[in-house]
Amino acid sequence: MKEKVYITIHDLAKELDLAPSTISRALKDHPSIGAETRQTVKKLAKLRGYRPNIMAVNLRNQRSKTIGVLISWINRPFLSNLISGIEAEARARGYNVIISQTTDNLAIEQDNAKALYDMRICGLITSLSIETLEYQHFEQFYKSGTPVVFVDRVPVDFDGQKVLIDNFRAGYDATAHLIDQGCRRIAHIGGSLNQMLYKERLRGFLQALEDHGLSANPDLILSGKSLSREESLVMATELFKNGHSPDGVFGANDIAAVCAIQIAKKMGRKVPEDVAIIGFNDDPICEIVDPPLSSMYHPAFEMGKISVSRIIDSLNDTRQTEDFSILTTELIPRKSSLRKG
Amino acid sequence: MKEKVYITIHDLAKELDLAPSTISRALKDHPSIGAETRQTVKKLAKLRGYRPNIMAVNLRNQRSKTIGVLISWINRPFLSNLISGIEAEARARGYNVIISQTTDNLAIEQDNAKALYDMRICGLITSLSIETLEYQHFEQFYKSGTPVVFVDRVPVDFDGQKVLIDNFRAGYDATAHLIDQGCRRIAHIGGSLNQMLYKERLRGFLQALEDHGLSANPDLILSGKSLSREESLVMATELFKNGHSPDGVFGANDIAAVCAIQIAKKMGRKVPEDVAIIGFNDDPICEIVDPPLSSMYHPAFEMGKISVSRIIDSLNDTRQTEDFSILTTELIPRKSSLRKG
DNA sequence: CTGTTAGCGCGTTCAG
């Protein structure tokens, strides 16, 4: 089964009666190599189908031109879009992408971080697990000069490059939209307040209420953990069961908002007439649910590409002027929240 | 920025006054090492936080304990679940996963296959691009003894390990279910007939009709390409526009079926009373759409795990008795197709 | 401009 399949610079060297190092240099356009030998070498290399042995290159260079990605679950719309963007940009720039998922478990996140570190990844892109409140497992990367980029679920009180959206602003805009549509008793279904991101969306929500002269009703402000469908159904039910009957709901993700729509309908409320609803992320389900769900577009693919650029720029010592990339979200109004002409 | 961070077997050797080779053997429980030196070595290794340099190991072994994954898009429900299963199983077994997406483009698939080959991946898992009708770019792996596992979108007329579902059977079951619910003029919205998978689903569809004494109406059998939402909306519209008015629709994926529901409703047909609809994959949208969509559960995560097992078994020369893993799909009936009690 | 040499860190002969 094993043939002579891989050809090395030694093979080329022997064939051209040159030294291996000459081949190596010729192939990477080293200035001190004659134009004609360079041509000859390149020609033969192509002819023989030479391809550098990446494992040898890695060992030699002590790094692997591989970007590590550490996220909770690959199979979530936001994250799979993020990874898709990461992969697209990385491959276009000649980098590989290695992925590991933490299943939202801190211990696994720590283990996998170590494993990626051991592989000498040249950079790490991560969106924290929902449990993560300490960040020592990232320090090894800083110590060894490996750039780290935090995306979306970023740490608090821990320096580093961050790619994220303005969650306060987005929460504010979503809420203001509901108010603009005439809602006055607005509820919020949020995620874990350990997460900056959910805290900020809530803060934006509250600020919008205040700025428009509305008072926040604590009974209408719910906080879950991961905002899974199961959890969201429970919260949505609670919301419509107690006598408060909100006339607007801002869900901190689309799953929560969809559950709100479904429960509201089940309880006999009309959407958006009785209750206007808006979500967050602009997942595909927004166009599927009836009525279609308004949402805040969250540029996942784009965030992936930017994260990769940041890694590569850091490697090239192209100093970033800023540690943050704050992307803008966009309100995507659909029928679930439109009560005016 | 650079400290002495990585410690090698030489460091341990010096400290214990042993030879590096002894350390190497002790660490991997080579039989010819004394029980006590073995203990001593392991203890110190743990103490000093020794971790093998994977790049060196790879170079030495001429392979990289990395499984390559070549798929069209990471951000699609079926594929992101597949990858999630692959990653989970691979990491549990000590393998890494490197991903590359082809964007359903044959040329990119070929390039990326080459790139993965160059990395000396120890195995390849792939689901073909929609365009792929030739398979030479996989032959390099066979030649070098690298196992390849095709998943879901598998090649025709090309040998190799394959992990897939029985698409004929699944198509048959979905159709039989509609017939069982009283449908008589059943339509099919299918994907590219270049793909085995869609051809088989169609074949199952036709066979079910025949077995139940129904004749197929060519006007009710549509074939798209990728079955994207845009494409599906067009096909669904066509279906309900011409005078045929199907009383049942089998969509070859959930997107198509959801579009059928939405268009049917828009055209004033009641689902499932006027037209019963069933999809394929059991994507999350099935529970979101109104009415909830019946579907064929497609064990993506599981298929990922099995694919990894096949790769690892092949590497260990654990001969597979069969080249195929045929997983079973499961009918998940929901409101969109239930017309009986 | 090109060749020689010396590792990168590990595993694996072959000796003892």
Next chain:
DNA sequence: CTGAACGCGCTAACAG
């Protein structure tokens, strides 16, 4: 049971 030596394929320092 252990050590010495070599090489995986490539690159970079140092000669010429």
